[in-house]
Amino acid sequence: MADIVSLRRPEPRDLVLCEREGSVLRLTLNHPPLNTLSGDVMEALLAELDAAAADRSLRVVIIAATGAVFSAGLDLDDLTRQREAADAGRDAFEATFALSARLMTTISALPQPIIAEIDGLATAAGCELVAACDLAICTDTATFCTPGVNIGVAPMGAVVALARAASRKQAMEMLLTGETIDASTAKDFGLVNRIVPKQYLRQVVDKYAAVIASKSQDAQHGVKAAFDRQASMAYAAAYAEAAGAEADSALTPDAVEGMAAFLSNRKPVWPKA
Numbered sequence: 001m002a003d004i005v006s007l008r009r010p011e012p013r014d015l016v017l018c019e020r021e022g023s024v025l026r027l028t029l030n031h032p033p034l035n036t037l038s039g040d041v042m043e044a045l046l047a048e049l050d051a052a053a054a055d056r057s058l059r060v061v062i063i064a065a066t067g068a069v070f071s072a073g074l075d076l077d078d079l080t081r082q083r084e085a086a087d088a089g090r091d092a093f094e095a096t097f098a099l100s101a102r103l104m105t106t107i108s109a110l111p112q113p114i115i116a117e118i119d120g121l122a123t124a125a126g127c128e129l130v131a132a133c134d135l136a137i138c139t140d141t142a143t144f145c146t147p148g149v150n151i152g153v154a155p156m157g158a159v160v161a162l163a164r165a166a167s168r169k170q171a172m173e174m175l176l177t178g179e180t181i182d183a184s185t186a187k188d189f190g191l192v193n194r195i196v197p198k199q200y201l202r203q204v205v206d207k208y209a210a211v212i213a214s215k216s217q218d219a220q221h222g223v224k225a226a227f228d229r230q231a232s233m234a235y236a237a238a239y240a241e242a243a244g245a246e247a248d249s250a251l252t253p254d255a256v257e258g259m260a261a262f263l264s265n266r267k268p269v270w271p272k273a
Contacts, residue, residue: 016044017066023059024209025052034072035065037125039096042103049106059213059220061110062205063133064117070142073124074100076151100125100157104132108228111221113212117205118142119198123180124155127191131161134224136192137205142183144191150178164231166190216270218254 015038017028027048029035045063052058065071074096082092107114107129116130118138123145130136130144146162148155155175162171170189174181183195196204212220226245233241249255253271261268 015041016048018048021206023057023213024062024206025058025060026062026064029063029065029071032067032069034069035067035126036072036075037100037103037129038075038078039099042099046099046103046106049103049110052112053106053110056217058112059217060209061112061114062117062209063114063129064202064205065120068120069126070118070120070122071126071129072121073126073128097157100128104128104157104161107132111224113220113224115205115208115212116192117201118192119201121145121180123147125157127174128155128158128161131158131165131191135208137194137196137201137208138183138186138192139198139201140183140195141198142186142192142195143180144174144183144186145178145180146174147178149176162191164228216254216258216268218252219249219258222249 015029015031017030019026019028025048027045029041029045031038031041035041049061052061079089079093079096082089085092113135114133116133116136116138118130118136119142120139121143122130123143124147127144127146146155146158148158159171159175162174165171166174166189174189181189183192186192187195194204222245226241230241250259254268257271258268
């Protein structure tokens with residue numbers, strides 16, 4: 001097994017812990033007890049994701065959290081204090097929501113697959129973060145919520161994320177009721193892929209990461225790039241787009257090696273980045 005290398009950067013109070021094992025990067029939210037997505041936390045997470053996007057040797061990113069809460073979402077205490085400003089906090093609210101939107105779109109656009117590892121409550125923008133990731137694995141005691149309607153705020157960011165992770169009626173149930181759902185319901189809704197006992201969570205996530213890291217990086221990058229793009233297209237247009245993109249993919253060095261390995265009945269040796 002590859003050595004685990006600490007990649008902590010000088011962020012305030014180590015709000016995001018970084019751990020690299022081979023081609024897998026683990027980013028751990030470290031802002032207990034609620035792991036709120038304060039401006040500092042989001043900036044720290046964005047800095048790590050931006051660095052990851054430029055690293056061809058990195059194949060998988062995991063987002064986890066310390067403590068009993070995965071993330072309680074945006075820092076409402078800080079936002080409420082901003083209401084004392086002359087504009088009643090409008091500039092602060094707009095800046096915070098824009099930063100949150102940039103975080104979610106960065107996750108979606110990241111070339112590498114991202115796995116959310118959830119133990120505990122993921123609520124508001126924390127739930128949105130889970131929905132934005134490519135895969136999500138949680139413990140059997142994890143819970144999820146989009147409670148904007150409970151505090152009089154339309155959770156528009158969660159609308160975008162949940163509309164792409166669950167069916168319309170399931171997403172609307174969460175968005176309109178603001179009620180908490182358990183892990184089993186989250187899996188039924190399509191918000192998470194797997195539910196595992198707490199003691200096996202990291203082991204299972206690491207296994208998924210290792211499997212993904214062993215596959216063609218070029219092909220995976222192509223899948224991520226195409227997934228969101230085709231979702232906004234009509235059926236025929238999506239297939240036309242897919243045909244050209246798949247032809248491009250078939251000409252990559254990974255595809256040359258992968259096809260040759262298949263025809264030779266051997267495991268592929270992917271070209272180094």
